[in-house]
Amino acid sequence: MYHSVSETSHPLQTEEQEIGIDPLQSYLHKPGEGGSNKNGSTHHTSDSDGTFLSYSKEWEELFVNNNYLATIRLKGINGQLRSSRFRSVCWKLFLEVLPQDRSQWIKTTSDLRTSYTKIKEIHITNPRKAGQQDLIINNPLSQDEGSLWNKFFQDKELRAMIEQDVTRTFPEMQYFQQENVRKILTDVLFCYARENEQLLYKQGMHELLAPIVFILHCDHQAFSHASEAAQPRQAFEEMKVLLNPEYLEHDAYAMFTCLMKTAEHWFSTFEHDSQKEKDVMITPMPFARPQDLGPSIAIVAKVNQIQDHLLKKHDIELYMHLNRLEIAPQIYGLRWVRLLFGREFPLQDLLVVWDALFADSITLNLVDYIFVAMLLYIRDALISSNYQTCLGLLMHYPPIGDVHSLILRALFLRDPKVRCWLYYYKARGADLMNKTRASAKAAPLNINKVSNSLLNFGRKLIAPAMASGGAVGAPAGGSSFPPPAMPIRSTVEAPQHHQQHHHQHHQAQQQRLMKSESMPVQLGKGQSSKNISSSPSIESLSGGREFTGSPPLSASKKDSFFSTISRSRSQSKTISRKESEEELEAQISFLQGQLNDLEAMCKYCAKMMNTHLGNIQEVILQEHLEKEDEILVSLAGLKQIKDILKGSLRFNQSQLEAEENEQITIADDHYCSNSQNKGTGDVLKGPVMTKQQFTTTDLSTSENKSADDYIMVSKEEEGSRSAVLEPAQSLQAHKEAPAKPEAPSRSALIFSDPLMGSISPSSSNLSSSPDDDSSNNSKDSDFAIVSPLDI
């Protein structure tokens, strides 16, 4: 199935295959290679010959071809080494313990082994057998540096520290409770510490070493099992040398050392602060985040950089949430990075992650992206949790169903242009399926009520525009909680990987944009992207979609939609492209309907709000209350809300975050110049305005808005308040109209520039003079009316 998709050359397809690892490539290879590998590894025969045959066959597949290094790297990234019996050899190659040149393998291995033996001899000594050392120097109580006894006691301390950690390595695994294994771990760590005095031993190194020892052991087991029925072949000698169980310790040491070459600066506690003395005197920055205080250590800087840049780039909502809760990334991040996620995944999954990590590069560059992918995986739970729950989630990372999807996501985060995004969506479908299962059990999450309701509100606004279609057939004003929305959303997303990849790409873009941008803008974009997409039927659908506005109709659509979805879910892998297109269209039509429903709902709400606000305003102004201003400010806020619903005001996601935003701040470019919406808004206000229209017959009414503005202002001055007012002007005008009639009216009009968009200056100028005239007229008329009476 993937073959067909990859071979389509879509006109709008973006990148060509990039140099380097393209996960797609593995599927372009003969499936026989991957298949036989799996067959080989799961081949349990009573025929002992067969076992060894399959075993050596696997060896040949992995290592006996021209470009074997790239092949096994691919396999590593795709998680195909999970059941490989030569994992340790692969890791050796990734970590550059073995050279690329196969003929050098045996020599290199024996060299490394002898060097380890020497190291061990140097460091692990018995002071009693020291030979002829001067007793004055070498006695048990000696503090002398040259004394063997002294060294002995220092070693003893170091060993005790290491053993403490070794005892706690993988307590759930029987293998690590064995004494000889523990001794191996201790010896290797001890030798490493002695060889690297500047770093010594740090807690966490044991977790890095343990899986290495484990896979070596597994491979040795496999080898002995296979060689029980030994048929000496060519590769046998090589295998025998490489997988010699006697040298487990030596090999482990070599691999560990290579790994630590990259990982050592994560363990280093060398502080980079050059101004330590000065800093003691200077007080730290006020309101500093907890992670910014304290000396700068490499690993702390790294996790901070991951959170501040990578996470911010990919998910600003989560970033701001974590910032607000002041969760310093080093609380959980230190452990994640130092142990290479050793405590976050069960061992088998961890090995898959390490396969990918090592296969990707010796610099372990993928760690950052896996970090972010893990955060993104639980982002929903994090965002809806308070400090304690968040910490709980991060410190005890919830189990993941498919670790491979995480790796793919990390790859995607790093190189969005490489074609692995196809895999991303396939994985994401699985991802969300898992999430639904998880969310069903996720009831005991401690959800912050305030943020939850805000999120619901936000979700309801955003969800319809999302191509994935939230469950927002809910009646206007009802609050639908996220859990029902999520399963439905996920089931919609599951079959999406079957669609044409281009459309999918746009949907994904939309989804990504959804997170941080305005709803009306998205609505606009949603329309345009659908127009761009290639299938003509979709266009006709979107064009022909009429606003229905009746809930029962949408409900029936929903039912039929879900039946199709459930059908498609069951046939996920085998569905043909044509069928998927039809589904696509059905989905789109349904989503369009939902979209329209919601639009109508919002407009209706806006209209009703408008009317009622106007009424309230009228009454208040007539009353001449003492604290009129405050009420009017609140009214202006309500008008903002009305504008958001109507779509003429941009809804910024960050407004949800700024809960303390008491001020109603209106930036100059805050209003979007969407004349379409303006038009509908004007139409709505039509009936209200007509009674005012007659006073402005002399004014050119090319700009309805401008007419509105000054009309309303003038009406105010006349003393009869108009029902419909724009928020900005009302704020200004109301405050100042009772006090100073003429001058503020002019300024209010000039302030109305943003609403007008580009045409604003001229219109305001236009309006200002007629305003003067008309106001003067009205004033004059007033005077005209009054004065004769007076006289």
Added chain:
Amino acid sequence: AKLVLVLGDLHIPHRCSGLPVKFKKLLVPGKIQHILCTGNLCTKESYDYLRTLAGDIHVVRGDSEVILNYPEEKVVTVGQFRIGLIHGHQVIPWGDAASLALLQRQLDVDILISGHTHRFEAFEHENKFYINPGSATGAYSALE
């Protein structure tokens, strides 16, 4: 590994003013786990000093003690070894191997530590080990 300090016959302050400086420098608190003293510390101050070096201290009574409430002989177990401790003036003739062997059989120990002769000895006799730490201060002995 455990370090056990075996010493005795200090005779401070009667015959010597104190332990030799170089030796005292080596005695870092915390390094030694046990102290076995054959006796004749002679004063409480010496005993207190030894107490600061290690937590587990065993002293037996010598013939010129100030503090009289130490036992005459003691058996302690360190590791897998039974160690017998006695000052040595009770064993007649003083320092005689056969007499010490008699005592060893009596106490049923693997290692027997005795003093009083102010002469350092460490030998194996009939599969058992005998230690004499001599005098830590090099004090005068009637036997010289």
